Amino acid sequence: MAYEVGKGGFLANLGKVYGGYTGGFIGFTILLAILEQMGVSNQVIGYAFVFLTIGVYAYIGILSRTAELSEYYVAGRAVPAFYNGMATGADWMSAASFISMAGGLYLAGYANLGYVLGWTGGYVLVAILLAPYLRKFGQFTVPDFLGTRYEGNTARVCGVIVLFSASFTYIVAQCFGIGIITSRFIGIPFEAAIFVGLLGILVCSMLGGMRAVTWTQVAQYIILIIAYLVPVIWLSTKKYGVPIPELTYGQALASIAELEKTLGVVRPHAAAFVDNAGKFSWNEFHNFWALILCLMVGTASLPHVLMRYFTTPSVKEARESVGWSIFFIFLLYFTAPAYAAFCKLEVYQNVIGQPIASLPAWVQNWSQVGGLLTIRDANSDGILQLAEFVINQDIIVLAMPEIAGLPYVISGLVAAGGLAAALSTADGLLLAIANALSHDIYYKMIDPKASTLRRLMVSRALLVIVAILGAAVAGTRPSGIIQMVAWAFSLAAAGLFAPLVLGIWWKRTTSTGAIVGMMAGFGVCLYYLVMTRYFDMPLWFGIRNISSALFGLPVAFIVTWAVSLVTTPPSKEMQDFVDSIRTPSGAVRNAEALH
């Protein structure tokens, strides 16, 4: 096979390959900047960014095609810690992180720092509780672990059910984000744009499975981080003369605090646990903790993240890889609050209180895009008051280049970055679902004698089916991006965290205990989510349904514990198996012979 020849060469030269790629991308951006100065239209620049980047991902996807199972499912377990960290960063950071998070911070201030904390701290749990042990276990999927540790297909199927519910909810949100970006930058209707994006997802994952997804995700990380940092670094340099926005936005926060007094803002940006009237609120206080906990535990339970740690060459590298993952994620997350602060300061200084006839150009441009930024002169005095200016949270990042007065090429860059974020996450999710269905359901339960060729074919067919389903559901616009993503975290946390963690850390966990506990936790979480969302059930203790795992998680742990204690302890063989995954060296004992 052609790629075998180049394979060793590729892995040995990762630095050169991706260094050259980064240089090439920067060169391409500069070239477009020059073309823009020479009068090339904005539309062409938008097209160039969207199609060229998707083209590159497709190229990597095709180069990485494979017909080998371990390459297809776990990238041959040859991904070095550093690059797996980058791939995990892209896998992890989705449209919600890239497009919506900074906007949420702009609108809600401190309250939304819960997302920043929740979406980073979970990696500590991944590192200490799960990643190295799952890597040592060394099979293909997360349900694989459940099926082996809890002896049988019942546990495996329960795992697949939770995995599917969480990942599918998540994938719908990504398709939604892809639709928004593609439709805005190439000017086609939302529903059609979703399907264009879908092609972008499928070309990356279909031929090469995990291997292709890994190497495209590294490429996507590079684009998304450049795209996120450039505008905000530019703005920081322009305003404060220092190109480190993470340091300079303190000054912006101070100016905002001053302006809040003069403008009469009741809910200060940096104030913690306050309601809309600016008063301390116990409800806000509780919801802040609930959200952090659910997002963190969800991080440590989402199969598309966990399966990334199946791909490293060793247990040691799996652990290091978690460090690199959170480092690469951190680069974007600790910049997001700077975005929010700069944008807010700009609005307070140069938009509010100005005559409506002479607002900055970016306000004019964006108020023409349907409903995302509205200016309504309620008291008809020709001056813009704070209450007369309404901005949608999803446009803060996308509008930043214009706010900073940057050329249009940077807007194109940001669009490419947002697209990279959404595509990479969608790819990871899609693969997690298709692998679970093809490996755990089809191969392990329906046809254990299936040939390699047949298994790969089934997996690819499922990939396409799930992708189309996801896009179709996204076309109905079921809910907002952030909300759908947060639900996915709660579902995964309530269903998977207890059986995974207890399976490794508590030998006494029995199969019956784990299965009953898992379904109880997941059931409670799902019940709360559905009832509050669709049947107007009053909230329990005022906890919003984005944190529904707050109720499912303890139920899962308590039920697993109680049922385990009243059922027969796991066999000696099972205890040996647990011992063997707790030690990095040596063989995994009886993993296959158990059933």
Add this chain to the structure above:
Amino acid sequence: MADNLSPEKREEHWKKTSKLMWTIMFWWFVFSFGVHFFAVQLNQIVILGFPLGFYMAAQGSLIAFVVLCFWNASAQNRIDEEFGVAED
């Protein structure tokens, strides 16, 4: 090879591993929840324009998480080498 590990050694290795896990978990808890409990009070202190409570949630805790992950990787590595159970 780990298969040759005596049960006592194995138990001791796991004891040390668990101790490290709880230590990291403790700091994780401090930076995830403990610090932010006092956000309202910390916000009274302003450094370089940053109210401290806001800063901790926006940057401070995040830096701590990164450090914790790398610390865990190297400390666990030392434990594995001490017991001779690191991979070849």
